[in-house]
Amino acid sequence: MVNEAIQMVLLNPVCLGLIFFGVVIGIIFGAVPGLSSTMAMILFLPMSFGMEPMNGISLLIGLYLGGISGGLISAILLKIPGTASSIATVFDGGPMADKGKAGEALGVGILTSFVGGLISIFALMFISPYLAKVTLAFTSAEYFSIAVFALTIISSLSGNSLINGILAGLFGITLSMVGIAPVDGAIRFTFGQSKLYGGFDSVVILIGLYAVTDIIMSGFGRKHILGTGTKYKYSMRGYGIGVKEYLSHWRNIIQSALVGLGIGILPGIGGSTASLLSYTAAKETSKYPEKFGTGIVDGVIASETANNAVIGGSLIPLITMGIPGNVATAVFLGGLTIHGISPGPLVFQKSGEYIYGIFIALLVANVFMIICERAGLRFFVKMLDIPKYILLPIVMVCCVIGAYCSNFSIFDVWYVAVFGLIGLLFKVLKVPATPMIIGFILGSMTEENLRQALMQTGGDWSIFVTRPISLIFLIVAVLSVAMTIRKQLKKNKA
């Protein structure tokens, strides 16, 4: 299987070319504020459907990895994070640019992104086969409990308003129930529209919520479309830091990689939290915490190592259990299932060559990233100058094409606008959108496993608490809800 994987990826120029293309486009989308790495993946997802499975998947991998890495360019040169994952890079990257050390910050950022990505890819390669063996013993009861766990974590950790997150998650689950029901095939919530029998397409919801909404928002914010501030100049040699000096930060590097990896594995938290959390951790464990924020390399290392380490981590639950923890992996799941690869415990037996292919593609993408981003830095910095008033309308057209091409149905084109408007309503009301998309994806999994488990026991609910693993996940789910309520009460008092 490994041999096949090498043939499909390493020895296939088309596949290598697509990874390269993905990394470059990803870096651009990551770097330009207003475009996001998720947007890049969503826009190219329908295009990947028409490709050979491994080629399509590799393209998405390149976009994912490039997108997360690209954010550091604008975080340092514009002091605006190009993607949410690079938020904490601004804290020290910005002041470094003030001091005329923008080149050094960029170099270290790129280098450490590579290292963070590499550590997490190795973790993915070693952990997932074992985890898949463990999950092999899971029955519907466990899957139900894991889905409930994932849903509660996602709702309670996303955004500022916890209770709005729960509402959004429930809304997403409701959307997943449209069409033909699992188990008995009853048709529900279609309102006589035969087009709705198959339910909503996750691609269409993703494009609507994560691309169309953002573009409508920029219409409301068009006064600021020219952007503010100036672009810092930079000069650099190599990666701006010596090997010895970089390695002297080994404690910070490893700690940040572990933070990113852990956050990636947990559902629903994502790159921006990883970057912030790892920055805080680095500051607290540092011998000179007072220097953080004044422009030291340590801050850039913490943030950029962690956000790239999220990549490998987030793929672990996706590959072994089919559970996407963030929007990027939700897109990735769409790319896998369309090619008949269903992630889960059996994925190594059923589609092993593709999973090894994914590992190789990740490694290749990571190498392309460190070379391209450094060598093409001048080009990427130029991209920051493309006016958004030209870019965004074109992206909107791409959104509509993407929706159309996912099923060649004009209905999907209309739905994409509808979900864009729902996303806008959510933004105005401060309801986070991520729980909705994860709820949508996990909703059918939750219901199907619930009903299957209950059918096996003849309607006996105790199965969910008598099986130990299922029980553990349910307890954690209850705890996370309890903590959510407590936090909210505290906030209300304050």
Add this chain to the structure above:
Amino acid sequence: MTDKKKNILTSILFLAFGAFVFYEASAIPLVMKNDVGSAFFPKVISGAMMVVAVIRLVMALREKEGEAKASDSDLKGGWETILLLCVYVLAFQPVGFILDTIVFLFLEMLVLTPKEKRSLPLLGGLSIVVPLIIYTLFVYVINTPLPKGLFGF
């Protein structure tokens, strides 16, 4: 709108939606004997949604009324974008990709471009060239048909 009013509106919207889903779910018949049925899960979820929405409402009512922040969002630009998007997707099939996209791109760029940067030849040129490139790419390179519409292109 103050945050308090937003939260009240949120609760009412979700409460209404939950009630609607619950009502619709009651009509779903039980098909298999051994099964909880296809109505069960929707009822649980919509029930939970109503409960959480009521909690949200109670919490929102107890919040202090903050001051409405002066919003600097450009309502005209936003609504024009929404209008253009709706017209664009509705006309996508009947008018055809190329023509529809040329009109949409041009008008949307006009909406977003600040007055001092407006260069009609540039925006017009781009609005014509970009749809043609995309059309060629999709139809001839990756063999994906796009709607042809009225004039056969």
